Amino acid sequence: AQTVTQSQPEMSVQEAETVTLSCTYDTSESDYYLFWYKQPPSRQMILVIRQEAYKQQNATENRFSVNFQKAAKSFSLKISDSQLGDAAMYFCAYRRMDSNYQLIWGAGTKLIIKP
Amino acid sequence: NAGVMQNPRHLVRRRGQEARLRCSPMKGHSHVYWYRQLPEEGLKFMVYLQKENIIDESGMPKERFSAEFPKEGPSILRIQQVVRGDSAAYFCASSRSGQDWETQYFGPGTRLLVL
Numbered sequence: 604a605q606t607v608t609q610s611q612p613e614m615s616v617q618e619a620e621t622v623t624l625s626c627t628y629d630t631s632e633s634d635y636y637l638f639w640y641k642q643p644p645s646r647q648m649i650l651v652i653r654q655e656a657y658k659q660q661n662a663t664e665n666r667f668s669v670n671f672q673k674a675a676k677s678f679s680l681k682i683s684d685s686q687l688g689d690a691a692m693y694f695c696a697y698r699r700m701d702s703n704y705q706l707i708w709g710a711g712t713k714l715i716i717k718p
Numbered sequence: 719n720a721g722v723m724q725n726p727r728h729l730v731r732r733r734g735q736e737a738r739l740r741c742s743p744m745k746g747h748s749h750v751y752w753y754r755q756l757p758e759e760g761l762k763f764m765v766y767l768q769k770e771n772i773i774d775e776s777g778m779p780k781e782r783f784s785a786e787f788p789k790e791g792p793s794i795l796r797i798q799q800v801v802r803g804d805s806a807a808y809f810c811a812s813s814r815s816g817q818d819w820e821t822q823y824f825g826p827g828t829r830l831l832v833l
Contacts, residue, residue, distance in 0.1 A: 607760075638821075640824075645826065646807060646826065646827050646829070647824070647825075647826045647827070648761075648809055648811075648824035648827070649824070650821060650823065650824075653821060694760055694761070696760075696761075705763045705766075705774070705777075706753075706761070706763065706822065708760030708761045708762070709760050710758070710759055710760050711758075711759075711760055
């Protein structure tokens, strides 16, 4: 069975600095999708970034980028120029290629931004 | 284009009562997913529905829980005879199709508190 592990329950970063959130996963599949979702205090779940495992190029969305290491089964999220609005819980999630549902979620990392 | 809408945002029930949670998918989306989030945890898949069909309910408890997505109107997650352990945030997500490349978009969630 697939599992997703986020080993950092909480991270803090100074405003305008860069922070990296870790995520590892376990799967025997060769094709799959990986996601980072953000859950701010409002508790809305917001898609931050998505990576297809068959793509070697790391996904990027403005200040958010990933470091996808398929062999190591690692999918870290880098947030550059951190802003106060980035403070939230960040969840890493996995989904098989042949199924568009049944997201498998990590336990989350709480990101604190220090002004 | 309005996002996924859920209501109520907060619901308080006494043990033994019924809880009805509603989800209106994004315009043009015909696939709905329900997840449950316990405190300090990631989301857990419950059920996947298309219009008038339950595709996968493997994550939903067999007793007291039911879900529907009628031809007209929102998807409903119904919990009968609620117990304290049902207290959680319930998230609904929708996608345009069931194709594997589709991303799920989440609603703001319904926080259920059972007294």
